[in-house]
Amino acid sequence: MPMKLAILGATGPTGLLLVDQALARGHQVVAVVRSPDKLGSDRLTQPGLTVKQVPDMSAAAGEAEQKLLAEAYEGCDAVLSALGATVSLFRIDLMTDAVPAIVAAMRSAKVSRFILLTAQCTVYRPECHLNEQCSDINFTVVKPPGLSNQPLDEQREMKAAEGQFVPDASELYVPRANVAKFMLDCAESDEAWSKKLVAIQY
Numbered sequence: 001m002p003m004k005l006a007i008l009g010a011t012g013p014t015g016l017l018l019v020d021q022a023l024a025r026g027h028q029v030v031a032v033v034r035s036p037d038k039l040g041s042d043r044l045t046q047p048g049l050t051v052k053q054v055p056d057m058s059a060a061a062g063e064a065e066q067k068l069l070a071e072a073y074e075g076c077d078a079v080l081s082a083l084g085a086t087v088s089l090f091r092i093d094l095m096t097d098a099v100p101a102i103v104a105a106m107r108s109a110k111v112s113r114f115i116l117l118t119a120q121c122t123v124y125r126p127e128c129h130l131n132e133q134c135s136d137i138n139f140t141v142v143k144p145p146g147l148s149n150q151p152l153d154e155q156r157e158m159k160a161a162e163g164q165f166v167p168d169a170s171e172l173y174v175p176r177a178n179v180a181k182f183m184l185d186c187a188e189s190d191e192a193w194s195k196k197l198v199a200i201q202y
Contacts, residue, residue, distance in 0.1 A: 004028040005187060006073050006111075008057065008102065009082035011038035014117065014147065017180040018082055023048050025184065032057070032072045057083070057098045069105035078113035078187040079106055082180075099126035103134055113190060114139040115183045120165050120199050127197060140186045140193040144174050144200050152177035160200045162193070169201035 005022050009015040010031035019039070022029045023046055030050045031039060039051065052072035056065045073079060083098050099116070106114060118127065120143045130139045143164065153175055159166045160182070182200055186192040 002026045002028065003077040003188065004030065004075055005184075006030040006032055006076045006079045007082070008032045008079065008098070009084070009117075011035060012082055013149065014176045014180060015082040016043075017177050018080055018183060019043065019049065021177075021180050021184055030072055030076060032069070057101055066101065066105055066108075069101065070108035073105055073109035073111045076109070076111050078115060079111055080115040080117075080183055080187055082117045082183075099129055103129070103137055106137065112136065112138045113187065115187050116141045117179065117183060118143055120145050120201070138190060138194055140195075141197040142179065142183055142186065142200060143197060144179050145171070146173040147176045147179065148173040150175040150177070152181065156202060158182060158200050159202065160193075160198050162196050162198055164197065164199055166199045166201040171202040174200065174202060 005027050007015060007018050007022065007029055010019050011033050019029055019031055028048050030052055032052050032054055033039065034053065034055055036051045036053055043049065044051065052068065054065055054068045054072065057069065079102065081102060114137050116126065116139060118141055127141055130137065130141065158178055159169050161167060179200065
């Protein structure tokens with residue numbers, strides 16, 4: 001069934017894949033971005049895509065930005081965040097600062113499903129925030145190892161395990177495209193890894 005999905009970090013390498021795959025599945029997409037031009041002119045004209053510009057998504061965002069975020073989420077079935085999802089496992093400041101603001105806006109818009117991309121083998125403040133202060137939010141924290149720019153691999157089965165890592169998995173990188181697919185699969189089910197941290201890997 002088609003859904004309406006808000007995607008944060010939609011102009012980053014993983015976020016762009018989320019947008020494209022969500023549209024290909026027939027979903028409506030609200031791309032929440034700071035710089036709409038980075039979506040590309042071809043993507044901006046795609047049916048089903050709405051762009052909402054929010055200059056500041058951090059915890060320090062003012063009332064105006066909080067209102068913009070809440071308005072962007074209106075009518076959405078889920079929020080997916082790829083903020084700070086780079087090849088580096090350690091670039092997390094934006095994501096860390098943004099999660100409380102994201103959740104506050106979700107509450108204002110009465111949206112409860114949240115898919116957050118972080119990384120393996122680390123415990124970040126946003127994960128603690130979700131576990132300790134967000135009992136009303138149906139979150140899934142997706143934790144891949146390093147991210148590669150290889151195309152979507154539909155031949156291999158992605159391993160998934162609750163927690164910080166996947167037992168018996170050895171590869172240090174997974175394609176961003178497969179991570180985007182996993183996030184969308186989770187968003188399409190309220191029960192998929194509900195209120196859990198899930199590591200994914202080959």
